[in-house]
Amino acid sequence: MRKLLQLRMLRPIFAILVLLGTEVSQANTYVKFYSSYEQKSISGVVYDADSGETLPGVTVNIKGSNTGTVTDLDGSFEIKAESGSILVFSFVGYVSQEVIIKDQTSLSINMETDIASLEEVAIIGYGKVKRSNLTGSVSTVSSETLEKTNKIDAVSSIQGQVAGVTVQRTDNKPGSGGFNIRVRGANTINSGSGNGGYSPGQNPLFVVDGIFVDDISFLNPADIERMDVLKDAASAAIYGSRGTNGVVIIQTKKGKEGKMSIRYNNYVGFKEIYNLPPVFDGQSYIPFLRDVVVGNQFASNKDGNFSQYSAAAVNIEDYLSEEELQNIANGVSTDWVDLITRNGFQQNHTLDLSGGNENTVYAAGLGYTEDEGTTYGEDFKRYTLKGNIQSDLTDWLTFGYDNYITLATTNEGSLEAFRSAYRLKPIGRAYDENGDLLFLPTQKETQVSNPIFDTKNWKLENKYINFIGNISLSIKPLKGLSITTKFAPNVKYTRLGEYRGLYTKSAIGNQSSTRAQVDNFLDYSYTWDNIIDYNKDIDSDNSIAATFIYSRFLQENESYNIQIRNFSSDNFLFYNLGAGSNINSYGSGFSKQTLESYTARVNYNLMDRYILTLTGRYDGASVLSEDNKWAFFPSASLAYRVIRENFMNSQKVFSDLKLRLSYGQTGNNGIGGGLNPLGTLSLLNSSYTNLGDASVPTLFVSGLANQDLSWERTSEVNVGVDFGFLNNRLTGSVDIYNRNIRDIIFFRPLPTATGFSGTFDNIGESRNRGIEIGLNAKIIDNDNFKWNTNINFASNRNEIVNLYNNSNEIIFGAQGGTFIHRVGEPTGSLYGYKYDGIWQLDQAEEAATYGQKPGQVRVVDINGDGQITEQGDRTVLGNPLPKWTGGFTSTMNYKDFDFSFFVYTSQGVTISSNFHNARAFSYDGEPARLWNGYDTNYWTPDNPTNNWFQPGNGGPYQQAIKNMDVSFVKVGFMTLGYSLPTSTTEKLGIKRLRLYTTVQNPFTFTDYDGWDPENAGRNTYGAAFMSRTYMAGLNFSF
């Protein structure tokens, strides 16, 4: 199979080579070629074996030579070849054929469709179709791409690769599944969401080998055969109520017919931190402190005479302890970040074998991944074990069994070390004069401890075992009819163990604050699908395919936790809870949700030119209230393969042209919006209080339930065109869509006069309109040098079109600020005062009318009433979702070398920057306490800039300057590889050996000067550094 693949990959190269050697006008005919051997002219026609139609663009090569041609629009070809040579016919999406030339002069070739072909099949949910017959908008990421991107985790692999899929990494700790993934923009943004307005609850549905999962971090990317993203609602409609946020279907590698093949892939490398934001060192901290003191004087000024203050006049001894002054005299300048970071080691090994005969195919594999964090104490280890077998027990009965088991351990290390390293003054010391570690960097600093202790004494270990599997039985009672039942459980057991030792930031040497916490989670779900497939060719022009599915999904989650404090020894970690004296908290939980659905899909194909797909899903969800459980989600899509029309034969511009039109509906039952099971019921929870020195039970209403809550519905029209130019040297597709979401489920904040913070409600309607473009160009394609480039671009415009309850806006708070749903503006826009510069000294009088001082942040007085008020002067400032995204992959092959790189970008994102919130400036109102801060060109009386406010004197609106554009361009990877030439590998008896070296995330280009622009809204508690990875590896198979 591997050999076949390689051949197929070489095929277009020959075709292009041929083309380049000819004048354009001759491109579609044939190529003259010269040989010293006796040659004869052979002509023929190539047909599609299924439809009987002629096939243009088929590559015809003489095996073992560089000679070849391609068929013209009538499927005809002519070539000169010597007797005994072998002609190879190949075309994407078809099984290659070889014909030995004896005495034929005319050939008639029937090409069989290669349904297993990776690129040319699209997975559409409960089935697959030839890409040429695809009616919806589905993007595929192949195993080749996954191999090239070479990421630790599966989600990172698709980042930037698919137009219209925005992947935002929210967590840089190794092993974390922290991603926000948005397909075609956000449907809703919820008030409970973290990380700057994003919430992972709206990630697309992941379907791994037919099993619904929430998170795919358990997968070793090397085990993934392909990932298909169903983007338009018509495609996702087959997943009904789970499909609103898009669907990512993942297939792991299965057995393939043929001799046993063994593959081994690996890489080893290390990663280093980069793109660190500027903070002060020991020397620059002192002038900063002086400026802060002056800032405080400005802030407290009453008489308007600001010239009386100067940094030079500040006596720093008023603010620094003797120890600190001594440290300054000794030139202490501690780089805390440097002290807790290292180069993290990374490795991955994947071994698998597969094979089979015509009745039975099998595959098995083992993977190991290790990823050390760049901060001490962080690491991730993952073992994966997979096996699958599929066997035709009889000619009408097929049995299949798959499993995929993951064992993973993540050490998150300290949640505080990162933050402490940025907080601590650079004039504190990590070590005393004897070289022993100091727990508190100065005697005066009693709150933030030396982060080196945290990396050693704070253990946070997440361990899980994840099993997904499925067992299926398929019967073919009649030709064209198959009935399959498939049961697929998904079981995950997670243990979170944490111990915060005596010498950590959390306990500060205080024994009663040492703590051990253990959380256990048992998550169990199954999907049970019963599928009836029927295919019928009515006549040569008409064929029909129908699928009916009855499906059930059940998920149960249990949790158990306990926290104990006051341990006399750090030795036990969380393994001996009895050693602690104080039970701080304990609890357990259970939740369950079910889905039941009836689905039908009919696909009608007329002459391979017109293809119609109709889908309907009738879906029930337990999570919704009694009267609103069921809903129906229809879709229809149509493809028109213009290239198959006779009139296209006379043109030479297009080598492929297809138009697609689809309409579909999907739903959101609220799980994606944060609604929990039982969320529509008004419930009483219980607790205890003390009366009369006794514990007495209490009952309270746990939340405001909305029994009217109903499905959120998305309906979408998608218009797409797939095209190929210059004999498919340039191919691509363009999709435009209009997606309307009504009855948006949102946790609507209510006045707390209700006694509650809010409730889930269907709040209104929004619209996403966008365009997605994908292009693939074979820029250079000759024998020695090939250059292939892939570009994707997507832009989405989101807008609230209507809010119910007679209001035109809903303002809500989330981590990262205040947001607004306002009619006419994007969903969940950042809302607040607009930055307008810094009040300058010569504006002191005007500033005073606003109650402000020079040096402070000035915001726009939007209603011009001479004062700044929440009612009159807040405005929409931007959106945390990008205006447009793009990706660019370029691959060059020169002889046996390959070089590729990948660049992606996210533009037009506005977020309240957490770096600037945290570091500009902490305790600048208490100069004696002043923490390290943002080293920037800030305002001082002598430096009248508008770049940043005066430290110690930000004024009431300093938040306004901290909302910033965090657009970026990142280089995802650069890879240089070398493959042993076929001649050598054949001698060695192996199929393939490739050595490569890669730099992951080598560069980031951005104007943003905080930490990682990708997660600029993330809280610093538990944060980790952005890093680049240098790695080398090999791909080996025999």
Added chain:
Amino acid sequence: MKKSIYTSSLTLLLIGTLLTGCEDFLEETNRQAISIPSSRENAESFNQLLNYIYEISRDNTTRYAPDMLYVLEDLGTDIVTRSSPLTGTDAINDYVDMNASNYVMQVYWANQYQIIAAANTLLENADLIDGVEEGLKSRGVGEAKFFRAWSYFKLVENYGGVPIVTDPITTAKSDFTRAEEQEVYDLIVSDLNDAINTVDENPEVYGTVSKDAARHLLSKVLLTRGYKSFAAPDDYERAISLAETVIANHPLEPTFAAVVDIENQRNDEVIFSYLFGSESSSVGWGNTKHLLYKFEYFNYSGLERGTLYQNGIGRMPTPYFFNMFDPEDTRNEETLRYVIYADVAEDGLEVGDTAIYFPKTAWSQARIDSKPYTVINPHEYLVNDGVTNVHFPMFKKFDDPGAPFVYANERALGDRDMIMMRGAEAYLIAAEAAFQKNDLDAAATYLNTVRSRAGLTTPLTATDIDITLILEERARELIGEVNRWMDLKRTGTLVSRVLEYNPHAALNNAITEKNLLRPVPQAEIDASGKTISQNPGY
């Protein structure tokens, strides 16, 4: 062969279709909570809903949010200020840029409405729960109204007229509007009258609301209303009469020391306390008072973080407060700790030695230098020496030895009773009401009772009485126990006294008449769709 194909197919189809008959597949399973209808079948639910009002009221009093304790009660007053050097600005204490987005405004507002919602839930369900004994029902209804009134009293004094909610909210209602202050007072007075009528005179269970607790609160409410334009003519009169009843039932302990003695916390003088106990399940957040009015003592030689002096959580009495005591006033030494003893051997100090001493009158440098321990003179409490922000005689009034050392954002776990009302305040309420009625002799008599218990031997006479004296007496007797901000607001002295006595607020000179009302939380206005209006000036 054919037959088996069909049989198998049929079997699969049957599995696929027949099982769809399980109608209950989509039903929700509830193992974590009780539905309201099912709770009504159990008479015990009444007690449990009632107990929750105690729980939420206690926990929302002992803290506002995990790291926020009592800040609207005494920060930014004449007797308590922030514990930092005399620089910079602050919204709560200094009234600089106090605005509607300030988190504490939202938290305090929401906390009161959580208590109100809990009370409303009980009131709604009182008649719907099966089998509740009538006596229990009417008593419980009275207790619920007591807490509802208390919360509205805090709301109306802090924010002015607020939305009146007297039924449980069960829909996504947002269009609340603010009632007039007077209407809120009407509700408070009516609820408290109901409470006085129905709760027990002497409750069986310690810690539950008694008639005297309701009387005490009502007397304070009426005293407050007495100052208002919509006062009833007999408000002061009724306040005095209620206070008299309370005083009769809750006589003063013989000494102030006995009042603050942790071994004597259930004395006759106590009218109402929140209880915590040490059981993890029912202690809640725990009493937090022992954490407050402290500085970072553990930065000094011989001292470490421990369970005796507790955390150095900020806020300090103002210099004005420290100077408020007559030499013979025992409340000075019982409230404040002038000597701190070493709890670790360090720098030549042994455990038990004096570690820090605060002389009441300044010592000479020579005398200070002769001591092995730290000496901090009275004028140095607020001076920044580059080591610590402030240092001053810490509170010992609320000490809770043995309670774990915790940070402000952690469960405090203090299990000392939190005394919310005691007889001495009834005297002071009566004194103030009498003063307002111009019955100066009566006012002097009430005050003298309290003062003589504190060890003051010279009685006041009618000519001595003014509002300043009453406020100072309240400060000396009740600092940290009652809401000082509401005392100043009630007496119309907030702005002048803060500017005069709060050094940080005076530095920034920002407080104005508008600060007599707090800003209504912006999130509340936003969530209402702007049907809730803002107070003037914000």
